Amino acid sequence: xxxxxxxxxxxxxxxxxxxTADALRRLDPDVSITCLGTxxxxxxxxxxEAGYPLELIAPVPLPRKPNADFFRVPGRLRGAVNExxxxxxxxxxxxxVGYGGYVSxxxxxxxxxxxxxxxxxxxxxxxxxxxxxxxxxxxRVAVSFPDTPLRNAEYVGLPIRRMISQLDRAALRxxxxxxxxxxxxxxxxxxxxxxxxxxxxxxxxAGAARALGDAGVQVLHVxxxxxEASPEPTGTPYVVAHYVDRMDLALAAAxxxxxxxxxxxxxxxxxxxxxxxFVPLPIGNGEQRRNAAAxxxxxxxxxxxxxxxxxxxxxxxxxxxxxxxxxxxxxxxAASGLVPRDADDKLAxxxxxxxxx
Numbered sequence: 519x520x521x522x523x524x525x526x527x528x529x530x531x532x533x534x535x536x537x538t539a540d541a542l543r544r545l546d547p548d549v550s551i552t553c554l555g556t557x558x559x560x561x562x563x564x565x566x567e568a569g570y571p572l573e574l575i576a577p578v579p580l581p582r583k584p585n586a587d588f589f590r591v592p593g594r595l596r597g598a599v600n601e602x603x604x605x606x607x608x609x610x611x612x613x614x615v616g617y618g619g620y621v622s623x624x625x626x627x628x629x630x631x632x633x634x635x636x637x638x639x640x641x642x643x644x645x646x647x648x649x650x651x652x653x654x655x656x657x658r659v660a661v662s663f664p665d666t667p668l669r670n671a672e673y674v675g676l677p678i679r680r681m682i683s684q685l686d687r688a689a690l691r692x693x694x695x696x697x698x699x700x701x702x703x704x705x706x707x708x709x710x711x712x713x714x715x716x717x718x719x720x721x722x723x724a725g726a727a728r729a730l731g732d733a734g735v736q737v738l739h740v741x742x743x744x745x746e747a748s749p750e751p752t753g754t755p756y757v758v759a760h761y762v763d764r765m766d767l768a769l770a771a772a773x774x775x776x777x778x779x780x781x782x783x784x785x786x787x788x789x790x791x792x793x794x795x796f797v798p799l800p801i802g803n804g805e806q807r808r809n810a811a812a813x814x815x816x817x818x819x820x821x822x823x824x825x826x827x828x829x830x831x832x833x834x835x836x837x838x839x840x841x842x843x844x845x846x847x848x849x850x851x852a853a854s855g856l857v858p859r860d861a862d863d864k865l866a867x868x869x870x871x872x873x874x875x
Contacts, residue, residue: 519549519873520610524602524625525617526555526565530641530780534662534862535561535617536568537677538639541866552609554602556621573609575601577620598624599631606632612873613637618649626652635872639865640666641676641781644805657875658868662781662861663809674868675861676785681766683859685790694770698738700755705840708772710740710762716778717745718824719797723776724749725829726836727756733837738771774840776832779806779821784813791854793846794819795836797827818853 523539525531535553542549553570555561556577565572578594602624606614614629615637616622622638626648629636638656640649643663653659653668661668662676695702707730711719723730723739724747730737731752738757741747749756762768769775769790777783779796787794796819798806813819820839822831839845858864 519546519870520612521549521551521869521873522554522606522609522611522614522625523551523617524554524614524622525619526553526559526561526621527619528560528780529564530782531617531619532559532561532564533679533782534639534641534677536564536570537679537862538615538865538869539568539570540680541677541862542869545863545866545870550609552605552611554605554621554625559620573605575605575621575624578623579620595624595627599627602628603631606634613869613875615639615869616649616652617641618646618652620648622652623648626655630655635875637865637869637872638668639674639677640668640671642666642805643781643808643811644803646803657872660865660868662785663812672868674864675858676781677862677865678782678786678789678859679766680862682769682786683789683862685766685769687770687790687792690767690770694767697764697767698757698759698771700736700738700757700771704734704736704754705773706736706738706771707774707776707836707840708738708740708768709776710768710783711742711745711778716742716797716799718827719776719778720745720747722827722829722832723747723836726832728752729833729837730754730840731756733841735837735840738768740768773846774836776836779810781805781809784809785857788813788818788853788857789859791850793839793849793853795839796821797824800824812856813853816852816856818849818856 525535553565553572578598613635636656637658638652639660660674661671664673727749731754736755776795779798796810814821
């Protein structure tokens, strides 16, 4: 079986792609997997590190509104489709799988031209433009959330890495705290803005370091590759990292998380039973707020608008939550049963079925 997986840009696309690739290897150890990405995305680092070959094509951004770039899309798309056709003709996949984003639209067009089975996976509750188009020609469409409005959608969940879907937080907690240099006797707040970081989160939490420290709450703050945080020293551990490769250890260390509401963040936190504070990205098509809705409604998380996440809000809200074990336990229990943990295997099975066509 030969498979071409198309997805990249941020962890929102690359993480489920890699989780699916690992599941395909478990299903068929002889599978040949090639990943398709662009030179500007996270995939240029994480895909080779995971041991998968990566082919690169030119990105084709799809503007949401008519502008100068909008009229350049047809030419860019033609060029990227031709590059993708060259990859397809070289690696000869039995099936093409797309996860949305800049790289997927050329893959969808190329798969249709070569009459190859096409599987589309949508991560968010509100589908992106590429996947809306891809779903119209796909042989199978899989989604992470049950109410995602795509034609012929099959609810499988979001593929997440087994190190997270199978995570035993209690068993790993001591190792995790030692790994990050944190205190085993203090509650831990983990902050992350996703693979790119989030300036609002970085500034608001770092600015509340005194209130957190005075309450005895230690912080693991993942600021992003270009992010910064300058917390006031308080004597309580406050660890700043630009990137964390061992997200399983970060989750094991967490008593509460404060993060964006991308699909990966929501599903990984819920699957791990971590009480969370979700801060949806204020731009886009509103998918992050909808991603978080089910967990928030179940009582497993709080939701705060980006504009409302101030130093004062963090100082007034987070220390009390992080030092309330009973409330945290109730929130974690409410979150943990909401999302499938075997979406990687389910999607791999769909891909194998289509490859046999």
